[in-house]
Amino acid sequence: MTVQIAVIDDWQNVARDVVDWSALSDVGEVHFLHEYPADNATFVGRLREFEVICVMRERTRFDEDLLRQLPKLKLLVTGGMRNAALDLQAAAALGIQVSGTDSYKHAAPELTWALIMAATRNLVAEANALCAGEWQQGLGGDLHGKTLAILGLGSIGQRVAQFGQVFGMRVIAWSENLTAERAAAAGVTYVSKQELFEQADVLSVHLVLSERSRGLVDAQALAWMKPAALLVNTARGPIVDEAALIKALQKKQLAGAALDVFEQEPLPAQHPFRTLENVLATPHVGYVSRQNYQQFYSQMIEDIQAWAAGAPVRLLG
Known part of the structure; x- marks a missing residue:
């Protein structure tokens, strides 16, 4: 049969x-x-x-x-x-x-770095403006000499750390299971959770979703971040407290977010991430x-x- x-x-x-x-x-x-x-x-x-x-x-x-x-x-x-x-x-x-x-193994870290680059240099807005007949809308940011914070230094986090190192960034990392020795082996500086968020110019999430990691990036963690910092999440949406992130972005408590994953997928039609000017969002294409x-x-x-x-x-x- x-x-x-x-x-x-x-x-x-x-x-x-x-x-x-x-x-x-x-x-x-x-x-x-x-x-x-x-x-x-x-x-x-x-x-x-x-x-x-x-x-x-x-x-x-x-x-x-x-x-x-x-x-x-x-x-x-x-x-x-x-x-x-x-x-x-x-x-x-x-x-x-x-x-x-x-x-x-390279698809997700490559997409992560594409988001970091696009958000930092405001590429989507600049490209859209050019297509609309306009020219040079603002000043892009810079990565060289800045601090890249990795939340979760697994295989993907390590590859993103390598990209940061090539771009001349200082790379720090933290997770509940990470040790200073393992971080050093990857050429990364181990810091505490609070230090990770406080020192980050770009913070990139690379944890596996579990009951322990769900909501780990909460209102307190977001409050620790610099107003000029960028949050990047290509791991899983529920690791970040979505309501807290929306509030922080609306109040400009951090400069922006680059997101490929969300609490609910596909993302609802009226979701704030579709309209917030300081959000660069893609439809979970990290592995696509x-x-x-x-x-x-x-x-x-x-x-x-x-x-x-x-x-x-x-x-x-």
Whole structure:
């Protein structure tokens, strides 16, 4: 019997073309679904016939209620090796295997640095003004000699730190698990949490979202920052207290924010981040690069082939 395979969450309609899905012709039939349902009932109607579902990161939530209504589902495959939107415990209890993929490690830090550069030099406003027939709207900022503060010195944070060092910035870091020795090994100065926020000219968030990190960048932390500082978040929206950040930006308590992630995604139509002049916002594109998608989807194909052969790989949970 032919296995029915669904590829969902393909908001840009690119999944079909970035890799060769014909590699699965011996396993089953691949369907590309582009609708984004708002509720489980609608989702069940679209997915109840599929035995394999490929999801992109954390775009769609597969909670216990949804999983219980998909009795044919045997394998969930996600881009990346971590997906907080999947209830792994419920999946295991229902006999649904979950596999992940590796990721292209440079996409997120490159986007982070693009945001830092664009926000610092006011590039969007300048480019838009030029297209409108105008010329030179203001003075851009500078990075050389300034302090780059890294909140979370993992693999992405370390790469962003390297970029800062190349640009002649002083780089400092803090997280609850970071030690002075680990920071020094990366050529970074370890500081306290308060010092991180107080000394930052640019503060970039690179923590994993957890109960410990949720809301870590709160009103107190924002109050520690310089009025001329820039906050950058390409990690996860809930790490920053969104209401506190909006208030700080409205009151010009800090110069601006460059954000790729939000508390609710997609970002609601009337959200203040869409209209605040001191916000540069992008639609969670930190991992949305051709090479990353090629890696995600090619390894999804490998996961499905391995599962079909009875030897699943890259299992989560």
